[in-house]
Amino acid sequence: xxxxxxxxxxxxxxxxxxxxxxxxxxxxxxxxxxxxxxxxxxxxxxxxxxxxxxxxxxxxxxxxxxxxxxxxxxxxxxxxxxxxxxxxxxxxxxxxxxxxxxxxxxxxxxxxxxxxxxxxxxxxxxxxxxxxxxxxxxxxxxxxxxxxxxxxxxxxxxxxxxxxxxxxxxxxxxxxxxxxxxxxxxxxxxxxxxxxxxxxxxxxxxxxxxxxxxxxxxxxxxxxxxxxxxxxxxxxxxxxxxxxxxxxxxxxxxxxxxxxxxxxxxxxxxxxxxxxxxxxxxx
Amino acid sequence: xxxxxxxxxxxxxxxxxxxxxxxxxxxxxxxxxxxxxxxxxxxxxxxxxxxxxxxxxxxxxxxxxxxxxxxxxxxxxxxxxxxxxxxxxxxxxxxxxxxxxxxxxxxxxxxxxxxxxxxxxxxxxxxxxxxxxxxxxxxxxxxxxxxxxxxxxxxxxxxxxxxxxxxxxxxxxxxxxxxxxxxxxxxxxxxxxxxxxxxxxxxxxxxxxxxxxxxxxxxxxxxxxxxxxxxxxxxxxxxxxxxxxxxxxxxxxxxxxxxxxxxxxxxxxxxxxxxxxxxxxxxxxxxxxxxxxxxxxxxxxxxxxxx
Numbered sequence: 001x002x003x004x005x006x007x008x009x010x011x012x013x014x015x016x017x018x019x020x021x022x023x024x025x026x027x028x029x030x031x032x033x034x035x036x037x038x039x040x041x042x043x044x045x046x047x048x049x050x051x052x053x054x055x056x057x058x059x060x061x062x063x064x065x066x067x068x069x070x071x072x073x074x075x076x077x078x079x080x081x082x083x084x085x086x087x088x089x090x091x092x093x094x095x096x097x098x099x100x101x102x103x104x105x106x107x108x109x110x111x112x113x114x115x116x117x118x119x120x121x122x123x124x125x126x127x128x129x130x131x132x133x134x135x136x137x138x139x140x141x142x143x144x145x146x147x148x149x150x151x152x153x154x155x156x157x158x159x160x161x162x163x164x165x166x167x168x169x170x171x172x173x174x175x176x177x178x179x180x181x182x183x184x185x186x187x188x189x190x191x192x193x194x195x196x197x198x199x200x201x202x203x204x205x206x207x208x209x210x211x212x213x214x215x216x217x218x219x220x221x222x223x224x225x226x227x228x229x230x231x232x233x234x235x236x237x238x239x240x241x242x243x244x245x246x247x248x249x250x251x252x253x254x255x256x257x258x259x260x261x262x263x264x265x266x267x268x269x270x271x272x273x274x275x276x277x278x279x280x281x282x283x
Numbered sequence: 284x285x286x287x288x289x290x291x292x293x294x295x296x297x298x299x300x301x302x303x304x305x306x307x308x309x310x311x312x313x314x315x316x317x318x319x320x321x322x323x324x325x326x327x328x329x330x331x332x333x334x335x336x337x338x339x340x341x342x343x344x345x346x347x348x349x350x351x352x353x354x355x356x357x358x359x360x361x362x363x364x365x366x367x368x369x370x371x372x373x374x375x376x377x378x379x380x381x382x383x384x385x386x387x388x389x390x391x392x393x394x395x396x397x398x399x400x401x402x403x404x405x406x407x408x409x410x411x412x413x414x415x416x417x418x419x420x421x422x423x424x425x426x427x428x429x430x431x432x433x434x435x436x437x438x439x440x441x442x443x444x445x446x447x448x449x450x451x452x453x454x455x456x457x458x459x460x461x462x463x464x465x466x467x468x469x470x471x472x473x474x475x476x477x478x479x480x481x482x483x484x485x486x487x488x489x490x491x492x493x494x495x496x497x498x499x500x501x502x503x504x505x506x507x508x509x510x511x512x513x514x515x516x517x518x519x520x521x522x523x524x525x526x527x528x529x530x531x532x533x534x535x536x537x538x539x540x541x542x543x544x545x546x547x548x549x550x551x552x553x554x555x556x557x558x559x560x561x562x563x564x565x566x567x568x569x570x571x572x573x574x575x576x577x578x579x580x581x582x583x584x585x586x587x588x589x590x
Contacts, residue, residue, distance in 0.1 A: 021385050022396075029399055032459060035425050036414050050439075051428035099308035106301030107294070114309070121316045123568060125520050127544045127561040131554055132322035133315070135331075135338050155315040158308060181293075187300045216407040218523045223549055233409035237527050240413050247417055254410035265405035266398055 040064060040252035047247050063248035067256060074253055077235040083146050084231060085214040088153040092210050093203060096161035101191055103162075104169035105177065115166060118159045126219050129155055134223060144226040152224060153214045160213070161206045168202035169195070205271035212261050232257045323558045331554035338554070347559035357560075359535045360543040364519060367454055367539060371518040374458045376510055379465035384499075386466070387473045397467070404463040412527035415456035419443055419528075443529055446536045453524050453537055461517065465510045472506030473499070508581040512572050519568055540564050 039047060043060050046053040067074050103111035133152055134143070142148035172195065180190040196203075218233040225234055236257055239250035291299070327347055329340045351357050382400070385391045403411070418426050421441030430436045442452045476499065484494045500507075522541050525531060531538035531546065541564060548557025 015390070018385065018388055018390050021381070022391055025382055025385055025396075026399065028459075029403060029463075032414060032418060033402055035418060039417065048423050050423065051432065052423065052425060095308040095311060098304040102301040102304035106297045106304065108298065108301040108305050111301075111305075114305070118312065121312065121320075123516070123565070123572070124316070124320055125516075125541060125561060125564050125568065126522075127541055127548070127557070128323050128565050129316065129319045131326060131548055131558050131561060132319040134549075135322075135554065136319075139338075151315055154311055155319075158312060162308065187297055212405065216409070218407075218409050218526075219545075222526065223545075233407055233523075236407070236409045236413055240416050240527050247420070247423065250413055251417055254407075254413045258406045258410045261407060262402055262405045265401045269398065269401055 036251055036255055039248060040255050042248060044246060044248055063246070063252040064256070066246070066249050067253045074232070074235055074256065077230050077232045080146070080229045081215055081232040084149045084153065084229070085211050087146065087150045088157050088214040089207050089210040091150065092154060092157045092161045093207055096158050096206070097165050097196075097199070097203065100162045100165035101169050101195065104166045106187070115162070118162055122156065122159055126156075130220055130223055137224065143224055144228045146229055148224050149221065149229065149231070152220050153217060157210045157213055161210055164206040164209065165199070165202055168199060172198060201271060205268065208264055208268045208271065212264060215261055323561060326555050326558035327562050329555045331558070333552055340555070343555065347556045348563075350556065351559065351563065356535065356538065356543055360538045360540050363450055363536070363538055364540045367450060367521070368515055368518040370454050371457060371461065372511055372514050374454070375461045375465055375514050376507070378458065379462045379469055379510070382462060382466040383469035383473055386470055400463045400466060403460050404467075406460070408460065408523040409527060411456065411460045412524045415452075415524075416443070416528055419452050444533055446533050449529055449533060450537045453528055456528070457518070457521060457524055461514065465514060468506055468510055469503060472503045476502040504579065505581040508575060508579040511579070512575050515571055515575070516568050519564060540567075
């Protein structure tokens, strides 16, 4: 074999290994998702045969319809989750953007130390917070209410929002604000008319993070909900471990609950990836 | 004599405004984070039980912490948590690094790959748990069907009911869900490595392994440290999967620290002991993070752009 052929062979082998690696990656990542999609459109009979009878002729909407129509089920919990997630997100954005702006721009003494303390709170496992919060909320009769959930969710959403926004506010050139002030704008006017309009992308990114985190939250919801404000994750978990589980409906419910978040993650992936590289790697 | 009235300067006014804007957020964080943390330290030295609809608290000082030493559930939870955390960190970081390297290669730079990677990350943790409960089902699960077809097992296995397999299966489900985030984190780190470093290493005659070992890995030190710390914390905190898949069973073989603290507090209603366990979990995470930082010494990350 000549030197050239050996070299070409080696390159071919290397390319082959990378393609093989990508295929393994695709199968590993996609197989559970594909099975989720298939399960949600297969009838119960096909799912409980061994092996499962994956025949496109059997595809049906019955699982999905069943989950959506069932009076008790998913629809109520969608409303609860939407209320809690939207309220948490708006409060976190309102409070967090003002605080982040103040720390990034208005030279609050000790602002950076404050931000580190805010970050440090994220080290605490939820169980540390929720034991006293449960006692306080049950004294205030706020167990099983939207307010109770929103209050607790702010504990992990607000710090993240503050960190994302502070990083962005620091990157705005100070000249822009100075120009606004020379034109006679007050601090609040500068913030509202100059800084906020520039900050829509990071506000969106922070909002998406906040929404996804509150929509998916399960641990606090298990502890703080009883019957009135069951959120989507609680409903999903109730499908499992039922005496007679309809696997198709269980998986259809899990799929439907995940769709809003997956769609948001894909639409806003640029911001999420930006958040990763800016916030996580450099911060 | 004329009195000087001090006129607030612009800087004064901005600082005053700053205080005003910071206060609401800080007030909320004090109320929902700081106060509860302090309360739970106090509770851990008390016996706190709901009696007749009211919470009664009595000081027992170190009794809760002393009881941990003799509680067999704590020992089981500790063993399971250590196994799970080590397995999770090693597998997730290893697989995620592989995925990140693949997606950084010219063949892997299709946007579609990154979108695919986002899906397991975005799926609600509970939806993920339910999905794996179905995949691992002992009677109709697709894992059984596939492995049987491939001849790797001779009969259907009850994955989650088997004392020796259950924890590994929970680990599998959690690794699948956790790889994407860490892979994206490491991918962002890879893309920050200046290409000229590779060209320089090539000129110096470094082969592919040497380039990985002496250029890629050192440049990834900060994101890798972050990934290891985050993944450790998440592994110790795992709850949703245990709650849906096994509730700690069979026979406490998948009982983990966080689930134990939950069970003690909200099933056995022993709030004081639960708080003590919760604080012990926090201490363990804190100590591990400090050790990681001391050992791995993350530096200031290199940036592609000029500062």
